Amino acid sequence: xxxxxxxxxxxxxxxxxxxxxxxxxxNGSDNEENIDALIKAYETIKDVWxxxxxxxxxxxxxSRKVSIFSDSIVISFEVGEESQVFSTLLDIxxxxxxxxxxxxxxxxxxxxxxxxxxxxxxxxxxLVEAYTLESKAAMYPRIILDRDVIDVAARNKPSxxxxxxxxxYVESLLEQDSDGMYYIDYFFKARTELDxxxxxxxxxxxxxGDIIRKGLMGSSHHGKADLRVKYSWMRERYNRMVEIVTDxxxxxxxxxxxxxxxxxxxxxxxxxxxxxDNKALHxxxx
Numbered sequence: 675x676x677x678x679x680x681x682x683x684x685x686x687x688x689x690x691x692x693x694x695x696x697x698x699x700x701n702g703s704d705n706e707e708n709i710d711a712l713i714k715a716y717e718t719i720k721d722v723w724x725x726x727x728x729x730x731x732x733x734x735x736x737s738r739k740v741s742i743f744s745d746s747i748v749i750s751f752e753v754g755e756e757s758q759v760f761s762t763l764l765d766i767x768x769x770x771x772x773x774x775x776x777x778x779x780x781x782x783x784x785x786x787x788x789x790x791x792x793x794x795x796x797x798x799x800x801l802v803e804a805y806t807l808e809s810k811a812a813m814y815p816r817i818i819l820d821r822d823v824i825d826v827a828a829r830n831k832p833s834x835x836x837x838x839x840x841x842x843y844v845e846s847l848l849e850q851d852s853d854g855m856y857y858i859d860y861f862f863k864a865r866t867e868l869d870x871x872x873x874x875x876x877x878x879x880x881x882x883g884d885i886i887r888k889g890l891m892g893s894s895h896h897g898k899a900d901l902r903v904k905y906s907w908m909r910e911r912y913n914r915m916v917e918i919v920t921d922x923x924x925x926x927x928x929x930x931x932x933x934x935x936x937x938x939x940x941x942x943x944x945x946x947x948x949x950x951d952n953k954a955l956h957x958x959x960x
Contacts, residue, residue, distance in 0.1 A: 677788035677798055680737075681759065681826060682750040683766060684804035685782035687715075687773075688815060688904075690745035715776055719747060722769045738762065739791040747782075748801065750791045757835075759827035760844050763858060764867075766817060767847055770860040771867060774878070777885055783807030784819035786826060814907035816857035819848075824856070849911075862915040872928070876939045879915070886912055886946055906948070913945040 687693075693715075696708045723740045737752040749766070751758045766782075773780055785807060787800030812818050824844050831840035849859040861882070868874035886908045893901035918924075920940050929937040 675790065677790055679753045679787070680750045680789040680791065680798075680800060681753055681762070681784060681786050681823065682748065682789050682791075682798075682800040682804045683762065683782060683784045683817070684801060684808050685747040685749070685766070685769075685780050685817060686808055687745040687747075688779045688781055693778075711776075715773070715778055716742070718772045718776060719769065722765055722772065723749075739793075739796075741791070741796055748791070748796055748804075750789055750796075750800075753786060753826055754830055756830050757827075757832045757840065759823060759830070760840065760847075763819075763844060763847050767858050767860060767864070768867060770817065770858060771864050771878070774860065774864075774881060774885070777881070779815040779885070780817070781808060781812045781815050782817040783812050784817070784823050786822055811853075811855065814904050816851070816907075818851075818855040818857045820855060824848075861911045862918055872933055872936055875919075876936060879919070879943070882908075882912055883946065890946070909946045909948065916943055916945050919943065 693708075693712055697705050697712060699705055719742060736758065737755050738758060739750055741748045747769075749762060751762060763784075770780060783804045785800050785804035787798065787803060789798035789800040790796065807818060824841060827844045828837040828841040831837055835843070847858055847863065848856045849861075849863070850856050864878060865871045865875045868878065886905055889905035890902065890909065892898070893905055920943055925937050925940045928934075928940070
């Protein structure tokens, strides 16, 4: 058996240890409600890939393989497969968003290289690289990739697209971060993936804001500075999104289109202030 040249994504579910701890009480008895919540989270993860497998079986075969174990997910496919970069990144974006609705975050990385992925085993240098990038470079609740993955997409485009078209489609899912890495944007660019963007996006924004506020409050002690960095990163991206959706021209157009409730939501929407969080950190560190 030889290695295949594959694109490999390694995704880690953040806070999994805490989720597991919540499934039992201090006296050792099972917390059935939290166990059921964890099972539903697993079902959410599986659903993303199972729906796509059904679609692929109706269209054309795919080299993509998915393995789920404990708090990790590995997705891979052959480098030369047509349009698979876009398809997989889009599915990962859907996964991130579904987990956000369950108040669960994830982190990961995408790499390219030698890898063997079957139903029975998975190993290779590309998985080591993806895992190392996830643990050392991703840092925040984001799934990162570098330009090489976008270039693979452009080279392996469907016949009806130009290379530039395919590159643009992939880039429409991404944002480039301050460290130069690209990440799958689940903030403002989540809007286009919702069933009813106008009405569903405000709910999604509220859930994201709630996760970030609770995360910042829970990490206000100086001993949890590593957690605080992660939620501060999310706050910055959230606040950028708020700047976009609260633009006066945009809100006015919603109002004039008869979406007055949505317009009111955006009029009242506020950024998450770092000042309050800094005061909380100062108090707890005394």
